[in-house]
Amino acid sequence: MSERSSxxxxxxxxxxxxxxxxxxxxxxxxxxxxxxSRIGAVVNDFGAVEIDAMAVxxxxxxxxxxxxxxxxCCAVDASELDEYxxxxxxxxxxxxxxxxxxxxxxxxxxxxxxVLASELPNIVYGGLVEVVDAAEFDETRAAHPGIDRHLSLxxxxxxxxxxxxxxxxxVLKTVRDLVDRAAVVPATHGRVDPxxxxxxxxxxxxxxQLSFDDLHRDGCEHxxxxxxHAGYDSLSFVSEQPLDPRRLIAFLDSxxxxxxxxxxxVDFGPYDLRNRYAVHAVGRFLRFYPExxxxxxxxxxxxxxxxxxxxxxxxxxxxxxxxxxxxPHADDEAGMWGVLRYVQEAEDPAA
Numbered sequence: 001m002s003e004r005s006s007x008x009x010x011x012x013x014x015x016x017x018x019x020x021x022x023x024x025x026x027x028x029x030x031x032x033x034x035x036x037s038r039i040g041a042v043v044n045d046f047g048a049v050e051i052d053a054m055a056v057x058x059x060x061x062x063x064x065x066x067x068x069x070x071x072x073c074c075a076v077d078a079s080e081l082d083e084y085x086x087x088x089x090x091x092x093x094x095x096x097x098x099x100x101x102x103x104x105x106x107x108x109x110x111x112x113x114x115v116l117a118s119e120l121p122n123i124v125y126g127g128l129v130e131v132v133d134a135a136e137f138d139e140t141r142a143a144h145p146g147i148d149r150h151l152s153l154x155x156x157x158x159x160x161x162x163x164x165x166x167x168x169x170x171v172l173k174t175v176r177d178l179v180d181r182a183a184v185v186p187a188t189h190g191r192v193d194p195x196x197x198x199x200x201x202x203x204x205x206x207x208x209q210l211s212f213d214d215l216h217r218d219g220c221e222h223x224x225x226x227x228x229h230a231g232y233d234s235l236s237f238v239s240e241q242p243l244d245p246r247r248l249i250a251f252l253d254s255x256x257x258x259x260x261x262x263x264x265x266v267d268f269g270p271y272d273l274r275n276r277y278a279v280h281a282v283g284r285f286l287r288f289y290p291e292x293x294x295x296x297x298x299x300x301x302x303x304x305x306x307x308x309x310x311x312x313x314x315x316x317x318x319x320x321x322x323x324x325x326x327x328p329h330a331d332d333e334a335g336m337w338g339v340l341r342y343v344q345e346a347e348d349p350a351a
Contacts, residue, residue: 009289009344010089011126011280012098012118013197014111018140018147019104021131022160026190027101033194040088040095042081081114089122097126097198108150124344127155127285129197131190134171135164151175154182155285156196156260163188176257183260183283183307195306196261196282233310237319239301242269247322249338252286258310262286264303269324271336279303288342 017023031039088095102111108128115125130151133140137159141147151157157175162168168186176184185192245268252262262281266288275290276299293299305315 009122009124010095010098011124011198012085012100012115013126014100014102014108014115014128015131016102016106016108016111016128016150017104017131017158018133018144020136021104021133022158022190023101023104023131026131026158026160026187026192027099029190029192030099030194030197035194037096037194037198038094040093040098042084042088042098042100079119082118082120085118085123086120089120098123099197109153112153124287126198126280127282128153129156129158129282130154131158131160132171132175134159134162134168134186137171137174148178151178151182152180154179155283157182157184157283158190158192159184159186160190161188162186181257181284183257185260185308193261193306195263233307233312235305235310235312235315237264237301237303237305237316239267239319239323240299242267242271242299242324243301243322244268244324245271245336245339247324251318251322252281255281256307256310259305259307259315261306262303265301266303267299267301268336268339277339286342287344288339290343 015023015027027041031041085098087093088098100111100115102108108130112125112128115123130153132151157179159168159172159175162171165171172184172186183196185196243266248266255262260283262279264279266277266279268277272290274292276293278289278291280287280289303319
C-alpha cells in the first residue's frame with residue numbers, strides 16, 4: 001500500500017520457501033497481475049531490477065546478478081542489501097512495492113532481520129510469505145525439520161501445487177497447525193491474489209514511460225485461468241463515525257484465520273484530529289501508517305477485508321461494534337497505545 005505522493009513508505013515483502021516450491025512462479029504471476037503497481041524485485045541469485053525495464057528487455061534472467069552460493073542471507077549483510085533496496089526505492093524508479101525472492105536454502109528469519117535493520121527512511125518491512133509445495137511437503141519436512149520454524153514466522157503461507165495431490169486437506173491442516181495465526185492460502189501455479197500483499201494500483205501517474213501492464217494489456221479479464229477472486233469473500237466497511245482505537249485493536253487481534261487481507265483508512269476522530277490511519281494487514285502482519293487528512297476530503301473510515309470462508313455478517317457486526325460512542329474520556333490518554341504499537345516509528349499522533 002505504497003503512495004509516495006503522500007509520503008508513504010515502500011513495503012518490502014520477503015518471499016521464501018524450499019527449493020522447487022514455486023516462488024519464482026508466484027513472483028512471475030505477481031508481475032503479470034500487478035494491477036498497475038510497479039514491482040521491484042531482489043531475486044534468487046541476488047539482482048536488483050526495475051520490473052518495467054525487465055519487461056521491455058523481455059528477459060527476466062538476464063537482469064539478475066548471480067552470487068556463488070545463491071543464498072541471500074549468507075551472501076550479503078544488511079548494509080549491502082540497503083544498496084540494492086535504495087536503487088529500487090529511488091523516486092525516479094517509480095516502484096510501489098519490493099519483493100525479495102529468497103534462495104530455496106535461505107534463512108527467512110535472517111532476511112526479515114536484514115529488512116528490519118534497513119536504515120532507508122522510505123523502506124518498511126511488508127511481511128514474510130512462505131511458499132509450500134503441497135505434493136512434496138511431508139518429504140521435505142522430514143528431511144528439513146527447520147521448515148516448521150520457518151512457517152511459524154510467516155505472515156502468509158501459500159500452499160502451492162494443490163492440484164498435484166488427491167486430497168489437499170491434510171496438508172492444509174498440518175500447515176495451519178504449524179503457523180502462528182498466519183493466513184494459509186491454497187494455490188495452483190502460484191496464482192494468488194496480489195491484493196493479499198499490496199494494493200494493485202500505481203502510487204503515482206505514469207507519464208512518458210511504458211509500464212509492465214501496458215505490455216500485457218489483456219490482464220486477468222481475458223485469462224484462460226479461473227478468475228482469481230472466484231474463491232474469495234470480501235467485505236467493504238464504511239463508517240462516517242470515528243472508530244474507537246481500543247475496540248478496533250481488539251477486533252484485529254482476534255481476527256479469524258480465513259481473513260487474509262485488510263486494507264484501507266481509519267478515522268479515530270478526537271484521538272487524532274490531524275491524521276487518518278492507513279491500515280495494512282496480511283495474515284498476522286499488521287501496520288498502521290498515520291498521514292494528514294487530504295485537504296477537502298470527507299472524514300470517514302473505509303476498509304476492505306478479503307479472505308475465504310468468512311462470516312461477513314458477523315465481521316460487519318464486529319466492525320459496527322468498533323464505532324465510537326462519543327469523545328474519549330479525559331483519563332483515556334492511553335487509548336491510542338494499541339494502535340501505535342503497529343506504527344513503525346510511533347510518535348505522538350497529536351504532534
